[in-house]
Amino acid sequence: MSRTLTVAISPCPNDTFIWGALALGKVKLPFRLQFQFEDIQTLNQLATTGGADIVKISFFQYALLPPKKYRLLPVGVAMGYGVGPLLIARYPISYDSLWRARIGIPGRGTTAYSLLRFFIPHAENLVEMRYERLMPALALDEIDAAVIIHESRFTYHQWGFVCLQDLGTYWTEKTGYPIPLGGVVVRPTLPRRLITRALRRSLWLAQKRRVPHLDSYISFYAQEMDSEVQQAHIQLYVNSFSYRLGNLGKAAIRYYIKWVRQMHKAELLL
Numbered sequence: 270m271s272r273t274l275t276v277a278i279s280p281c282p283n284d285t286f287i288w289g290a291l292a293l294g295k296v297k298l299p300f301r302l303q304f305q306f307e308d309i310q311t312l313n314q315l316a317t318t319g320g321a322d323i324v325k326i327s328f329f330q331y332a333l334l335p336p337k338k339y340r341l342l343p344v345g346v347a348m349g350y351g352v353g354p355l356l357i358a359r360y361p362i363s364y365d366s367l368w369r370a371r372i373g374i375p376g377r378g379t380t381a382y383s384l385l386r387f388f389i390p391h392a393e394n395l396v397e398m399r400y401e402r403l404m405p406a407l408a409l410d411e412i413d414a415a416v417i418i419h420e421s422r423f424t425y426h427q428w429g430f431v432c433l434q435d436l437g438t439y440w441t442e443k444t445g446y447p448i449p450l451g452g453v454v455v456r457p458t459l460p461r462r463l464i465t466r467a468l469r470r471s472l473w474l475a476q477k478r479r480v481p482h483l484d485s486y487i488s489f490y491a492q493e494m495d496s497e498v499q500q501a502h503i504q505l506y507v508n509s510f511s512y513r514l515g516n517l518g519k520a521a522i523r524y525y526i527k528w529v530r531q532m533h534k535a536e537l538l539l
Contacts, residue, residue: 272300274459277321280306280490281419282499283506284325287345289483290471298467306490308399309418309451310376317378322456323464327380328449328522332529339454340461341522343514344469347450347506348521353437354381355422356388357430358414359407367433368392370413375400380450381416383529384436387443401492404428420491423498446521447510472512 278284290296292304302323307315313330315321316339324339331341354375362370367389373396374382385392396412403415408428416436417425425432437448455464474480484496491499510518 273303274300274322275320276302276304276323277307277312277315278304278325278453279309279312279419280492281506282487282491282502283347283511284345285487285490286475286483286503286507287468287472287511289486290474290480291467293480293482293486295474295480296467296471298463308375308401309379310397310399313376313378316454319456322459324454325451326454327378327451328525329380329383329529330378331452331454332526333378333533334454337457340457342453342455342461342465342468343518344465344472344512345453346510346514346518347452348447348510348514348518349437349506349508350441350447351435351438352450352505353384353435353440353448354416354418355425355432356385356414356416356434356436357404357407357425357432359410359430361431362414362433364389367414369394371396371411373398373403373406373412373415375403375416375418379418380448381418381436383532384440384448385416386532387528388434388436388439404430420498420502423501424495444524446524447517449518449522449525450506452522469512472507476507 278288291302309327312325313327316324316326316330368391371394372392376397398406400418403417404421406412407415440448455461475483487499
């Protein structure tokens with residue numbers, strides 16, 4: 270009997286698009302894959318506890334993992350220009366007022382949290398909640414602003430909200446690098462090259478439209494059911510960095526990890 274590996278990813282269209290051919294059995298591996306779908310904060314916690322064999326993790330959490338706990342794959346990442354989380358509100362709020370505002374975030378272990386800290390280092394009233402709860406909470410005046418991720422960036426205007434800052438764009442303006450959002454990590458005992466080739470093949474098949482029922486698979490797990498939003502999500506978050514990390518992608522990750530560790534050390538000293 271072949272071994273079964275647990276694969277923990279998000280239900281977002283970019284992840285199900287990349288992994289779809291593997292999940293639907295169109296790409297074979299010498300072991301079975303058992304998928305579970307979680308929000309990014311839960312995925313980060315799984316990686317911290319070693320609760321899955323393969324995990325999609327935020328680069329913020331990856332920077333804080335113990336050495337050699339997991340190894341990063343050079344495929345399947347969410348990275349790019351203009352792909353970062355958005356800071357939104359019901360109405361315009363001045364930068365000087367934000368440090369005391371109630372700001373909803375999708376978890377303190379997320380890249381979104383770190384980018385908010387990069388933009389507003391001394392924000393002091395942060396409220397953690399699952400990412401799909403952020404816009405409803407904002408509409409109900411439970412929070413004053415929210416850091417939104419995933420499909421929410423395509424639908425926030427439908428709620429009448431305004432964008433205060435594209436946090437990924439701000440990062441790029443200040444550093445010159447694309448923003449590393451999340452990547453796929455595997456246990457160090459697993460065959461990294463084999464999994465890399467399989468995942469790259471899965472992505473290639475999806476891009477070539479050679480995976481029957483892929484659209485239905487993506488829609489089944491998506492939080493936002495509108496097919497146009499799903500496709501916009503895929504087009505934004507699945508790019509050349511997703512297929513092959515490359516030297517620029519690696520440099521961006523190194524720069525980001527160095528900054529995160531410095532920020533984390535400073536927070537521990539507070």
